[in-house]
Amino acid sequence: MVAIAYSVAFEGIEARLVEVQCSVAAGLPGFAIVGLPNKAVSEARERVRAAFGALSIALPSKRLTVNLSPADMPKEGSHFDLPIALAILAALEIIPVEELGRCVCLGELALDGRLVPVAGALPAAMTAAEDDRALICPRPCGAEAAWVETVPVFAPATLRDAVDHLTDRRPMARAIPGTIGDIPAAGCLSEVKGQERAKRALEIAAAGRHHMLMVGPPGAGKSMLAARLPGLMPPLSPIEALETSMIHSLAGLLKDGGISRLTPFREPHHTASMAAIVGGGRGAKPGEISLAHNGVLFMDEFPEFPRQVLETLRQPIETGEVTVARANAHIRYPCRFLLIAAANPCRCGYLADAARACSRAPNCGADYMGKISGPLMDRFDLRLEIPAVSFHDLELTADGESSDKIASRIAAARAVQAHRFRDHPRLHVNAEASGALLDDIASPDSEGRDLIARASERLGLTARGYHRILRTARTIADLDGAENVRAPHLAEAISYRLPFITGG
Structure with a gap:
């Protein structure tokens, strides 16, 4: 039988x-x-x-x-x-x-x-x-x-x-869904003293899912800023929560049947292998970039990651999916994530401090940041230097804007984007817009066109860099509640594309 x-x-x-x-x-x-x-x-x-x-x-x-x-x-x-x-x-x-x-x-x-x-x-x-x-x-x-x-x-x-x-001897009742999982709060952005420019960049990154690179000395607050980013992100939609939970289910990360609508936050160590970051290994399991799907991937000590791992990120950043190729199968995982990278300006971390910098300055900074290739650097919409926090800033009381207040502005900007892309089911945020659609939603006025033309000539912008400035400016305009992209929005977006002074 x-x-x-x-x-x-x-x-x-x-x-x-x-x-x-x-x-x-x-x-x-x-x-x-x-x-x-x-x-x-x-x-x-x-x-x-x-x-x-x-x-x-x-x-x-x-x-x-x-x-x-x-x-x-x-x-x-x-x-x-x-x-x-x-x-x-x-x-x-x-x-x-x-x-x-x-x-x-x-x-x-x-x-x-x-x-x-x-x-x-x-x-x-x-x-x-x-x-x-x-x-x-x-x-x-x-x-x-x-x-x-x-x-x-x-x-x-x-x-x-x-x-x-x-056999119908003792039929079972249907299982019921588990409670929605919860994640402990990571702290409020108002607890971060100083670093107002970095806080503004975090708001822009969260509003439009723009990848961001922070460069600064040890103790400047880069990790502290990144850890508070999930508190700024809006809750996952039911579809996004289900997509993310399916990946976590395959990885065995769902506990007690809980499915959370809170933003995933993954922070792999710089010693992680390519299979751990991108996916692969035994059974071609999802990697950190897929586990961060619809969430945040924080990579601290960014230049310390193996060069091969960093270069592998270029294609997933653009397409939002990764293919793990094997001899007998090609496994595809979604990976729409917000990449937040942090780095010291050089290996010792004190390149800008004349009293503490090593004898190889400034070449040590150029060599260290040179581990990040030009094509990969070009994929960061926001690049900013994080200065050391002064003693005066540490004495200030924590009276800055709370994460809840900033999150409300971000949610309003995300709602505008959801309405804008309602006829484009594969698009969710400004960072994903391209082609004729980007020209339509982020076309600058005459003053803005003159500004970006001068910036392109002086900074040597690539076509990718030009389009990323338009996307960032569109998000800044959404945060301001502006219908059109104007010169001030472009000026702020361009300011986040300036070369690093500490990078050589």
């Missing part, structure tokens, strides 16, 4: 339906799993055998063959344990084949029959909904998968619970 269960295989954030076919036939006793399984899937034989023992079920002295179809697609992960076990039970006529065929199953089996949580329950629920099937997953994954309201989600704690549900 041949019985069929259904599971999923992950390709990026997509979950592809997989038939788990089980045949019990006469012949030499054996248990084979075919269909390009990896080591974790092949080891399911022993976990299933032990879990059956916990249920007092013995495998028959026959030939058991489990085929994972389509057979030419690689299968990875321990989540195939549960569908393999249920397919065998259906082939042994312990559970009804028809009932099993209405479900998509995933879950790892412990040796005592418990179901262990696995990554990817949320994408699996999306696939089950598209195929009009229910989902059976481990109990800790139920609250996560239940956010897809169009699919019935059942979350047994053990293999016995799953069998009792499918």
Whole structure:
């Protein structure tokens, strides 16, 4: 007899339906799993055998063959344990084949029959909904998968619970969505003393998702400024929250089924590998740029990252997605993130301080900042120097604008952009506008055209730099509530493109 269960295989954030076919036939006793399984899937034989023992079920002295179809697609992960076990039970006529065929199953089996949580329950629920099937997953994954309201989600704690549900001995109630996850507040921007220009740049970056590079000595407050950026960002829309949560689900980062609408904030260390930043490694998992999708990616000590890693960022910054190429597959992940980079002006960090700078100044600054290539530097809309905080600034009371007040202006500017791009579903913020649309929404007046012409001649702007100035000026105009881009907006945008004095 041949019985069929259904599971999923992950390709990026997509979950592809997989038939788990089980045949019990006469012949030499054996248990084979075919269909390009990896080591974790092949080891399911022993976990299933032990879990059956916990249920007092013995495998028959026959030939058991489990085929994972389509057979030419690689299968990875321990989540195939549960569908393999249920397919065998259906082939042994312990559970009804028809009932099993209405479900998509995933879950790892412990040796005592418990179901262990696995990554990817949320994408699996999306696939089950598209195929009009229910989902059976481990109990800790139920609250996560239940956010897809169009699919019935059942979350047994053990293999016995799953069998009792499918045989109608003890039907389970549908799982309910978990509470929305919350993130502790990162502090208020009013706590940052001084650095008024940097605060203004953060407001512009958050309003239009403009990438930003801060260069300044140690202790100037670069990390402190970046840590407060998520508090300025508007909440994720329901669609954005679902997209981001699907990526976090694949990475196993969703806790207790909570889906948050707060902005993701990722800050990888400069020793992180390319696979950790861009994605890849075993199973081609999403990297930090995808985990920061719809959020903020903060890269401190930016020149200290490997040159190869930095150059790999150029294409995702432009397209909003990254493709992890492998010999047998190309995995695509979304990665629309706001990049905030911070760097010291040189390796010692005190290039501008004549009393503390090293003997190699100013060449040490040029060499250090030279690790950031021109094409990558050109992709930063906002580039500003962060001066050291004076003792006078430290004595001031924290009476600056609060994050809530700045966030309200940013939310108003985002609302203007949402209305502007209502007929362009792939566009969300000014930083994504290009071509004729950018010319239409950010066309400067005659005074502004003269200003940007002089700036292009003196600064040697590239075409990319010219368009990024227009996008930044459009965001500044939105923050000011202006309908058209005027010369003051362009002047401020140009001021963030000036070369670094400390860069040599």
